[in-house]
Amino acid sequence: QVQLVESGGGVVQPGRSLRLSCVASGFIFSSYGMHWVRQAPGKGLEWVAVIWYDGNTEYYADSVKGRFTISRDNSQNTLYLQMNSLRAEDTAVYYCAREGTASTILYYFDSWGQGTQVTVSS
Amino acid sequence: DIQMTQSPSSLSASVGDRVTITCRASQAISTSLNWYQQKPGKAPKLLIYVASILQSGVPSRFRGSGSATDFTLTISSLQPEDFATYYCQQSYTSPLTFGGGTKVDIK
Numbered sequence: 001q002v003q004l005v006e007s008g009g010g011v012v013q014p015g016r017s018l019r020l021s022c023v024a025s026g027f028i029f030s031s032y033g034m035h036w037v038r039q040a041p042g043k044g045l046e047w048v049a050v051i052w053y054d055g056n057t058e059y060y061a062d063s064v065k066g067r068f069t070i071s072r073d074n075s076q077n078t079l080y081l082q083m084n085s086l087r088a089e090d091t092a093v094y095y096c097a098r099e100g101t102a103s104t105i106l107y108y109f110d111s112w113g114q115g116t117q118v119t120v121s122s
Numbered sequence: 123d124i125q126m127t128q129s130p131s132s133l134s135a136s137v138g139d140r141v142t143i144t145c146r147a148s149q150a151i152s153t154s155l156n157w158y159q160q161k162p163g164k165a166p167k168l169l170i171y172v173a174s175i176l177q178s179g180v181p182s183r184f185r186g187s188g189s190a191t192d193f194t195l196t197i198s199s200l201q202p203e204d205f206a207t208y209y210c211q212q213s214y215t216s217p218l219t220f221g222g223g224t225k226v227d228i229k
Contacts, residue, residue, distance in 0.1 A: 035218075037166075044209065044220055044221070044222050044223045045158075045160075045166065045209055045211070045220045045223075046220070047211075047217060047218040047219065047220070050216070050218075059216040059217070060217075061217045062123075062217060095165055095166075100168070100171055106171075106172075106213055107154070107213035107214075107216070107218050108156040108168065108171045108172075108211065108213045109156075109158075109166070109168060109211075110168045110171075110177065111168075112165035112166055112167070113165065114165055115165055
């Protein structure tokens with residue numbers, strides 16, 4: 001069965017960096033686009049970024065553009081989110097999510113990890 | 123960016139009730155609309171994609187409908203496990219955006 005396991009969250013000071021990882025199993029990772037979605041405490045869902053299955057295309061939410069970078073290592077079945085210049089408003093649970101359809105991008109999420117908490121605070 | 127507006131933001135209902143949640147897009151998005159269910163402390167779960175296609179394993183009491191700017195999620199007979207928060211999400215264009223959520227709780 002599809003499994004997505006995030007790690008790398010924690011408490012970090014404003015302006016610092018953090019890298020999240022998401023290890024995938026149970027499917028052909030290199031065939032699926034992957035997303036990061038976040039949820040601030042007590043708030044709704046916010047899409048953060050997407051990367052195509054081949055890693056050649058990325059898109060970002062305006063709120064993270066220029067600060068966050070999504071990447072993937074298909075040989076290691078792992079998705080990453082490099083977060084630089086972190087702000088208090090980046091505090092959230094970060095979920096990795098699988099694109100709903102293989103070999104294309106239809107921009108919906110059919111499987112989710114359990115999430116990793118990122119807290120930005122001095 | 124496309125704004126997604128859900129209504130109501132919360133509702134109280136009883137087991138067996140028919141529940142309807144609406145989602146309106148700020149511009150036409152064809153049928154590029156998806157619905158998720160989220161329970162406290164858990165990741166969201168895909169219920170409906172492309173406005174009306176039931177995700178595998180989701181009970182048939184969940185139904186999605188609509189196109190262009192107006193969409194509906196209907197639960198035909200609310201079950202105890204359906205008490206949760208529901209989100210719509212447009213998949214028409216980046217940046218992808220979600221509605222604010224509808225919390226369904228027990229009356």
